[in-house]
Amino acid sequence: MTNVKAPIVDHYDKVAFYRDSDSSRLTRFTDESRTVTVNFDENWISDLKRRVFNDNRRLFRDFDYNWALEDQNFSTPMEQYIQLKLLDVLADVSPDHPNYLKFGNICFRISNTANMNAESFTSESYKYVCVTSAYVKYIKEFLYTFFEIYAKSGADNASSGRKRTSGQAVYDELSRRPLEHETSLARLIHTGFSYSRYKIPLDLAPPVWNHPLFGEHIKAEYGPLIIGADLFLALHELGHILEHTFKSTRRNHREEIEADRAASSLFLIASARDPVLASVHARAPALAFSVLRHFNMIRRVAKIVDKSISDPDQMAGELEEERLLLQRVQVYRNFVADNFMARDFADAYWSGLDDFFVLIAASQVWLLRWAGQRTKLSDLIKRPSRAKHPEATR
Incomplete structure (x- = not known):
């Protein structure tokens, strides 16, 4: 060597x-x-x-x-x-x-x-x-914040047989004690603002292993979810290599959907050979999409604050990107359900989106309060839905 x-x-x-x-x-x-x-x-x-x-x-x-x-x-x-x-x-x-x-x-x-x-x-x-x-760190920060709020809800101790963390518990905890989690949300949002401006965040979450409230099953879920989301991103880009030619302009919406589909097929192959990935084969893609949605929301706010969005047409373009991303989220679920007959997988993926959407909505509440608007989490979502993925008010 x-x-x-x-x-x-x-x-x-x-x-x-x-x-x-x-x-x-x-x-x-x-x-x-x-x-x-x-x-x-x-x-x-x-x-x-x-x-x-x-x-x-x-x-x-x-x-x-x-x-x-x-x-x-x-x-x-x-x-x-x-x-x-x-x-x-x-x-x-x-x-x-x-x-x-x-x-x-x-x-x-x-x-x-x-x-x-x-x-x-x-x-x-x-x-x-x-x-x-x-990108790797933002995924970690997002998931750490989700787990931190979940751990403080007491749900981890109340049900030792729970197989995974629950967005419902996070929603209930944020609704019951919103001020308790201002610091955690502020740290995550600050990280998004920093990366929106190409700067290194000043305050990042400590190692997950040192958190006194994180039980063994949270730690066991954390690692596979991080690895799975990172791998899904890599497989999406691999999909571009395999399916598309290279060009200097941005990928169009059709190409992004095609890369998502390639990533779906490749991720299922990866999960079949790896029990660690198999344990998060639905939630890891949901985490990857949710983190992108969260960052795009923070980036839009940063552009408004920095006055780099100055007219309605620019904002319309930003919101169109969000609409197209939501379409990718839906198409991915339908592709998995229709092509692999994996209805359980598709439902678990949708459930994961519901769970992580709670943190997106909570961050939106924090930003609206920062802007002087009196808003509660229940104003944006009544409860995490298992039937239809909720959308935030934009």
Whole structure:
């Protein structure tokens, strides 16, 4: 084993120096690792390496991915884990797949930047799936806040047999003691404002493992949900690589839906081989969509505060983006239910959206109060609905 990075990684490092600079019209500040964490056991990565590469799988005969076994090619265990999971999924896809020739030279990177973004791009013969550290951390902050409010509700202690955290308990707790959670909501919203302005947040949640109220089942649910949501983002971008050509303009709505569908199929493959992902196979995509909705809401408010939205047409464009995102949320659910006959999966996904929507609505209440409006959570949602996903007043 050498300390020399693989060409695909070395090339990314050189390209990223340009892409993350002002010359690419984005001001991005380095966002160091300083937030809630997911613990990776060394044996977990080692076992995954053996499982992915030791079956004499066709993918690794056709394409050289030996570099993915070398630790020096990754900046964090999470980065290496997701790279291995992408390869694990691709190796399960038949070589008869019409896009099989695109399966080579795919590299996953977590870019240390305060710009919350996920993207895929090509450079020379290499294809890159990138999720920024800001996006990874925002997912963690969102879920940490959800769990913190849930833990204070006492529901965790009241039902030791509960299989997962409940949005209903979070809703009840926020309705009963709204002022109790002002600090937690303010921290999450501040994180969103900071990333909206490409700045590093000053206050981030502490490690989840140190929270005195977090029981073992909350800690056990936290890690898989974070990993699952991060992987879903990566699979969405992988979907763009497999299904679309690359261009300098933004992806259109049709392409985003097609990438969601590809991510759905690939995520189900990943869950079938991994009991950790199987435990959150519906809620992890729901978390990923919910975090994006939450951040987009905060970003719109930041633009209004910073006066970068100055006329009704600009606001109409922002709200159209939200409408299209809600359509993606619905289409994803229908695609899973109709194509995989996984009605239970689709219902669990919808239930997860309901749970996490409580935190979106609570943040909206906080923002409206900050703007001087007297608003309660019950003004936006009467209760988490299992039949139809509620929409916030915009």
